[in-house]
Amino acid sequence: MNAPVPTAxxxxxxxxxxxxxxxALAGLGxxxxxxxxxxxxxxxxNRLRPDLVLLDLLMPGIDGIETCRRLRRRPDARTVPIVMITxxxxxxxxxxxxxxxxxDFFAKPINWQMLPHRIRFILHAAQALRDLTQSEARQQQAQRLAGLGSFEYLIExxxxxxxANLPALLGLSGDDQARLRQLMPAFNEDDWKRMLVLATAAxxxxDLQTTEVWTLSRRCMRVQIQAVxxxxxxxxxxxxxxxxxxxSAQAQADWLTRHDPxxxxxxxxxxxAVLEREAAVAGATGRLVPVLLLSLDRMRRARDSLGQEAADRILVGITxxxxxxxxxxxxxxxxARITTDELCVLFRHAAKPEEIADAAEHLIEALQAPFDAGGQPFHLQPAGGLALFPQDGDSCQATVKAARAALLMEGAEGRALHFYDADRDRALTRRLRLEEDLxxxxxxxxxxxxxxxLVRVRDCxxxxxxxxxxxxHPEHGDISPVEFIPIAEEAGFIGDxxxxxxxxxxxxAMAWLGEGIALEEVAVNVSGRQLADPDFTAMLSRILAExxxxxxxxxxxxxESVLVHDDEAAVAQLHGLKALGLRLALDDFGTGFSSMVSLTRLPLDVIKVDRSFVQAAPTDRAAAAVVEAILALAGRLGMDTVAEGVEDAEHFDILGRFGCTTAQGFMFQRPQSAADVVQHLRGTTARPPRVVIVDDSRVSRLMLRKMILAHQPTATVIEVDDALTAVDAVTRERPDLVTLDNNMPGRTGLEIAAELRQRCPELDMALLxxxxxxxxxxxARRLGLRFLAKPITEALVGELLAGCRRPR
Incomplete structure (x- = not known):
């Protein structure tokens, strides 16, 4: 872009x-x-704003002197070169x-050869002056923006x-700049003397000397002076x-490093730092320093339901x-506010336990009344944990940790103030460590x-x-299930x-069945937390299938907690499990809060009598009466019974008299690994199985008989070819296993199985x-049937016989 042409x-x-x-000027461009x-x-x-003015000294009207004087009064003409011609x-x-x-001036007669050079020089000098003026203006503007002033003092x-901006910077008027002493009113006497000492030192x-002083207008000035x-x-x-x-920003930043904003x-x-200082003072007299930790757990609910702004207002009200x-x-x-929802109070006036408790309760009581949360009341329900420094902790962190532990100790629920207890804290610490290890x-x-x-009482x-x-546990050895199962439930990994x-x-169990150890059942404990999982039934179904x-x-x-929470979801879950064909047992019956109504509503098959009643029965009439009543109740409801904690013949005899079905306890064997317990399970030999084949096809019956005898040469095989007489034949033969062809004239295998299930609830049946x-x-699943898929193979028959439940 071309530069503008200068004007004259x-x-x-x-x-x-x-x-x-x-x-002449046109020749210069x-x-x-x-x-x-x-x-x-x-x-x-006014119209042209020229870059150069040539002005004749003597003219009619306004002469050159007056014209020049009037131009210089204009701000936009102060740097324009004016050349007088005289x-x-x-x-x-x-x-x-x-x-x-x-x-400048030109005298007549004008030297026309020198004129161009002088005009050119005047224009260059004028441009330099304008540049300098603009630079000084920018510098002054920058100094004003930066709050920076400067000065020079000629010593001699x-x-x-x-x-130009220094007086205003110091809060003085613009005229107060003629002499150094005229700056004195900006400072108090001490700060003025300090600056004079600074100048003398310089x-x-x-060397460069620096100090900071305050003006009377409450501005802080950093003054630097150097002699040159x-x-x-x-x-x-x-x-x-x-x-x-x-x-101010540094002071605010310093405050924020020590305070909650x-x-x-x-x-x-x-x-x-406060606690350490207080402890140092108290240590000289042996006084303990109480620390109260206030837990504001409901503030989380306030933030979630009312919003952060309302929660902040509540917190300000708490303060x-x-x-x-x-x-x-x-x-x-x-x-002190040490976390989002935790406050700490350090008491300095109380030394006796009763004084400490009274002071802490006074603060907690102050927070009991509802707070205004945008027009609606909000109840805080604070809780406090008390610990003493250095008795309960040798540092601030340890003391606060002890106060927090007081809130978490067992039995703390429902109370507003809790003192730290070292023994209970050790138990809590062990629990937390076991949770992490588990x-x-x-x-x-x-x-x-x-x-x-599990031993049958009738024949042992x-x-x-x-x-x-x-x-x-690698460090603590055997951990009791009574200790670690509740931990797994509360921590949320009991499901896995x-x-x-x-x-x-x-x-x-399948491995034992394959080895010929035909156990009727394997019992597994299931917690209420597992049953509450909506995917539990599907997961168990997959395990059975796999x-x-x-x-x-x-x-x-x-x-028994399942009965206490006898809601529709729990009932539906149990019925879903029952539909898989498995059996349900109620453990430790009599020790909880089971209701008879729930006992009849839930699809239970077995009641287990708690060991406390069994072991007390020989010497305690009341306990014996409870055992007898439970066994009688189970019998009336058509349920099997298992007595726990059988340790001697006395226990066993009583159970036999009262009609108990099954027993378990140290009298028979302690819990052992699978490799060790198998020796006991093999102590008796199962008799050869009795199998009834119900099928109208002679070829199918012969093939199935051959396969059964290939796996169990001593088995007794009875063939029934008439679907209409099958129920009576099975009832008469009392077999261990019945195979039913589903596609027969007269009645299907499912219809026969339904009638047999009513007559023989425990009968093992398979549908071909x-x-x-x-x-x-x-x-078929509702009736508890197993499947034998066509075409039948020897492998399928082997699995069928391996899973056959029969008495020894």
Whole structure:
């Protein structure tokens, strides 16, 4: 982009002179304008804003001197070069011209050869002056924006030269800058003396000297002074910087490092320092320092339901109440906000336990009244934990941890104030450590399933096992299930552990069946937390399908808590489990809060009598009466019974007299690993199975007989070819296993199975079919049938016989 062409204005009443000057200036590339007198020249200047003015000294009307003087009064003409043209070469005219503001002068007759050079120089000098003026203006603007002023002080002449903005920076008027002493009113006497000492030190040492002083207008100034020498002149050069905002920001930042910005309370680091100082003072007298931790758990609900702004208002209200309550004590307690929903109070006036408790309860009581949460009341329900420094903790962190532990200790629920107890804290610490260790115990191979035999009371023969979980901790050794099972439930990983136990027990039961150890059942404990999982039934169904264990051989033992929470969801879950074909047992009956109504509503098959009643029965009439009543109740409801804790013959005899079905306890065997318990299970040999084949096809009967005898050469096989007489034949033969072809004339296998199930609830039956439609499968599962898919293979028959439940 081309630079603009500079313009020149010639003001002269001599037309010939104007023409000659115009020609000379045009040769320099200037755009030339003319005026014949002073008035016309002033008007032209307003219109043109020229870069150069050539002005004749003597003109009619307004002469050149007056015209120059009027131009210089204009702000936009102060840096424009004005050249006077005069035919009077006297000193007085020249002085008048310069006094009026002329930049230079040409005397007539004009030297036309020198004119271009002088004009060119004048224009360059004018541009340099404009650049310098603009630079100084920018510098002054920058200094004003930065709050920076400067000055120079000539030592010998004692002349003081401040920057234009310095007086205003110090809160003085613009006229207060002629002399150094006129800056004194900006400071108090002490700060003024300090600056004079600073200047003296700069003159004596030559080093840069710095200090900060406050003006009477409450602005903080950083003053720096250094002695220098320029061109043989000694002077002090200094700067004055307004650092008020910086100091305010630093003070605010320092405050924020020690305080909570919302409440103004101490934060955690500041509280630690306060506690350590207080403890040092108290240590000299042996006094304990009480620390109260206030838990504001409901503030989380306030944030979630009312919003952050309302929660902040509540927290400010909490602070105001606590400050008012603390003001009643002397010395006033220290307050701190150490986490989002935790406040700490350090008492300095109380030493006796009763004084400490009274003070803490006073603060908690101050927070009991509802807070205003945007027009609706909000009840805080605070809780406090008390600990003593250094008795309960040798540091701030340890003492606060002890106060927090007091809130978490067992039995703390429902109370507002809790004192720290070291013994209970150790128990809590152990619990927390066990919880953390238990998370990785399964992956580390520390968990194992042990088995305890279930013995039939009638003939003392083992009919099943109960799977019991054990934990071998690498540091603490055997951990009781009574201790670690509740931990797993509360921590939320009982589901994974329980699924592993179920899979392990089912897999082991199938392995025993394959070895010819035909146990009737394997019992596995299931917690209420597991049953509450909506996917539990589907998960168990997958385990049964993957392991191949017949559902009828699995018993799930439930705690009485299932009955306490007798809601529709729990009932539906139990019916869904029952539909899989497995059996349900109620564990530890009589020790909880079971209701008779729930007992009849739930699809239970077995009641287990708690060991406490069994072991007390021989010597305690009441306990014996309870055992007899439970067994009688179970019999009336058509349920089997299992007595726990049988340790001697006395226990066993009583159970036999009262009609108990099954027993377990140390009298028979303690819980052992699968490898060890198998020796007991093999102590007796199962008799050869009796199998009834119900099929109208002679070929199918012969093939199935051959396959059965291939696996069990000593088995007794009875064939029935008539579906209409099958029920009577099965009832008469009392077999261990019945195979039913589903596609027979007269009656289907499912119809026969339905009638047999009513007559023989425990009978093991398998359905031979190639039809696996949903309705067929659902009805077969409801009846507890196993499947023998067509075409039949020896492998399928082997699995069928391995899973056959029969007495020993």
């Amino acid at each position: 204005l010639i003001v002269d009443d001599d037309e010939l002179m104007r023409m000659m000057l115009a020609a 200037l755009e030339v304008h003319e005026a014949g007198d002073g008035e016309t020249g002033l008007e032209a200047f 035919g009077q070469d006297d000193r007085e005219s020249i002085d008048l011209a310069f006094a009026a503001g002329a930049t 002449s004692r002349r003081f030269y401040p920057s 003159m004596e040492g030559g 020498e320029e061109n043989g002149t000694a002077l002090l050069r200094g700067s004055v910087l307004d650092v008020t905002d910086l100091r 919302l409440t103004g309370m101490h934060n955690r680091p500041a509280f630690s 105001e109440r606590l400050r008012a309550a603390c003001a009643t004590f002397q010395p006033v307690p220290e307050l 998370r990785g115990a399964l992956a580390a191979g520390q968990l194992a399933v042990h088995y305890q035999p 023969q083992p009919v099943g096992v109960e799977a019991l979980l054990r934990w071998q 552990i329980g699924a592993w136990v179920l899979r392990t027990a089912c897999t082991q 392991t191949g264990l017949p559902p009828a051989r699995l018993v799930l033992e439930l705690t 079919t190639a039809n696996f439609q949903d309705a067929v499968v659902a009805e």
